[in-house]
Amino acid sequence: MDFLSELRSRLRTALISMTDSPDSFVEMLKPAQDGKFGDFQANCAMPLAKLSKRPPKDVAAELLEKLDVADLCEPPEIAGPGFINLKLKTARLAEETAKLSQDERLGITRVATPRTYIVDFSSPNVAKPMHVGHLRSTVIGNALCRVLRFLGHQVLSDNHVGDWGTQFGMIIYGYKHFRDDAAYQRDAVAELSRLYRLVNQLADYHDLVANLPKLHEQLPLKHAAIAAARQAAAAAPADKDAARLLKKSEQELIDLQAEIAAAVKKRVAVEERPELKQLADAHPKIGELARRETAKLHAGDQENKQLWDEFVPQCMAALEGMYQRFGITFDMALGESWYNPMLAGIVDELKQKQLAVISDGATCVFVEGNTAPFLVQKADGAYTYATTDLATIRHRVESLHADACLYVVDSRQSEHFQLLFATAKKFGYSQTEFRHVSFGTVLGEDRRPYKTRSGDTIGLESLLDEAIQNARKIVDANSSHLSEAERANVSVLVGMGAIIYVDLHHNRDSDYVFSWEKMLATSGDTATYNQYAYARVCGILRKGEVDAIALRAAGHSILLDTPAERALALQLNRFANAVADVAIDYRPNLLTQYLFETANCFASFYNECPVLSAEPAALKASRLLLCDATARVLKQGLSLLGIGVADQM
RNA sequence: GCGCCCGUAGCUCAGCUGGAUAGAGCAACGGAUUUCUAAUCCGUCGGUCGGAGGUUCGAAUCUUCCCGGGCGUACCA
The missing domain is CATH 3.30.1360.70 (Arginyl tRNA synthetase N-terminal domain)
Structure with missing residues (x-):
């Protein structure tokens, strides 16, 4: 209860x-x-x-x-x-625990008034390989879907993939000029991703070569600014603004120097490799030409559309492999391209309703209290993700009849969502709950945010592989009693679980520091700890040759005479509340916390209360029931987070 | 400049619609195994909750200012 x-x-x-x-x-x-x-x-x-x-x-x-x-x-x-x-009253607690142990849903009742939730998560760019930055959205979104669904809501998960943006122009340009046919045949997605990076690098190179002199020109200006600020600060030591200005000028110089250094590094990276430099020289206008390929695609150019038709399914299939590893299936994956036909209509309607105005040649919606405009059509006529997102809302509200739309997206986009939701409301969608389920940035060990384009981000695929490999070492060290196949299976569960759990156990609002040590830890507040607790319960039931179904049906009483048993029983009865709490503000960390406490209660119980040797029979039966209920709570709870368990590990 | 977020134990983080001595994990140290998996348990150590003021019987939580950091800020998504 x-x-x-x-x-x-x-x-x-x-x-x-x-x-x-x-x-x-x-x-x-x-x-x-x-x-x-x-x-x-x-x-x-x-x-x-x-x-x-x-x-x-x-x-x-x-x-x-x-x-x-x-x-x-x-x-x-x-x-x-x-x-x-x-x-x-302990007697009442015991009674309710006995009921719980027979309840298929472990005390979690379905909500009285189910809502229709659209959960928009993961949403990678199909042209680029997924990296650590995609982890949080994927993992949090999946957990929320599972929790809401279990609570009885209707949930539609949607992978709003980026399949129509400028990155496709880059790929198309790269494909037309730089492709390696053999590599493309072997692994099309890897080759496309190489082409994307190559074109991006070359375009960057030309940009920064053009830009570097300007940066250098600014150096003396910054120095002069500092000198002036220093003088002003010296003249008025008590003036806080002067001191602040000096500090700011100094910081600007540092930033500028860092920018120059980064640019030089990128330039050298190209110039020290003759084959790259040669390509760069041969394609001086690569950035603009790539953008033009995007524009052609959007304009319906046959060749580009054909290439796009060829690329996208392969990219999607590659993503599919990743989602399989997470055990995620989407109810739909309506990418940006899917909404393309509706964009012109959206902009027209915004104009008709006099919500949008032309400003500097672009079509914008201005929202009170925000200086930044919500830009729905660029001066060159191209639509933006603002337009796509509005079209998406229209579809979700009018066709899918959403009561709530959750966007599991990086907190850096909060301003966009604020504008989007405000515009949607003006547009007439005021009955739907729109919610930016934002999350913090994954930081490097230097506490700097991962930069998407710095080139040295960790690919998601290799992250998962490494976690599983590491888990394998730990499994081999601990589980000689398991067969080769069982060990492989457990390694996957432990490795994947570790990654998912680390992410979910943080408050989603916080940034968190990515570290291999933490990712791969198997002790303390981790998935492994929970999985291990589950396996230990299973060990008892297995060793005792307990038929769980029969045990539940037998109608044994629960006895709670020791503190450990009482604490465990109380904890098991909290399950419903913990799951419900996740749904209130979309916070999966409340469930990881609950599960850790549950596993911890069990571990104490395990230490203090012998089960199979317990006398009399009624006490043994009671403890077996507690074990069985614990196992089911842990398994169900972890499953709601997208984490699997093994009976033995 | 404007906007949003953050600053809690050596480290990583909970707690934040105000409530009793501020909680975990890791690390460190000390114990526990004739008993169902030690990937465990129990204990110890560790905090001016960035700083100052305000509201209150009561503040990590609300408020003002200051310091320090991150992110965003019109044609990338």
């Missing part, structure tokens, strides 16, 4: 005669933060007392008179300034 929800509901009833708005007070009933305060604590007497200007303890006492929890709890206690401490 979800005791927290039940107690809150009882509290609400008690509060009705004491306040008009019980909601916020009901929320103040929480799991106790310390075991000595009982199992739950209600903190609402103090703020209520403030409103009525009465002593908090009097309010708490009045609340207790009205609070009917006698069937659930020991007599509540008032402590400190007016905290109400609740402790469940």
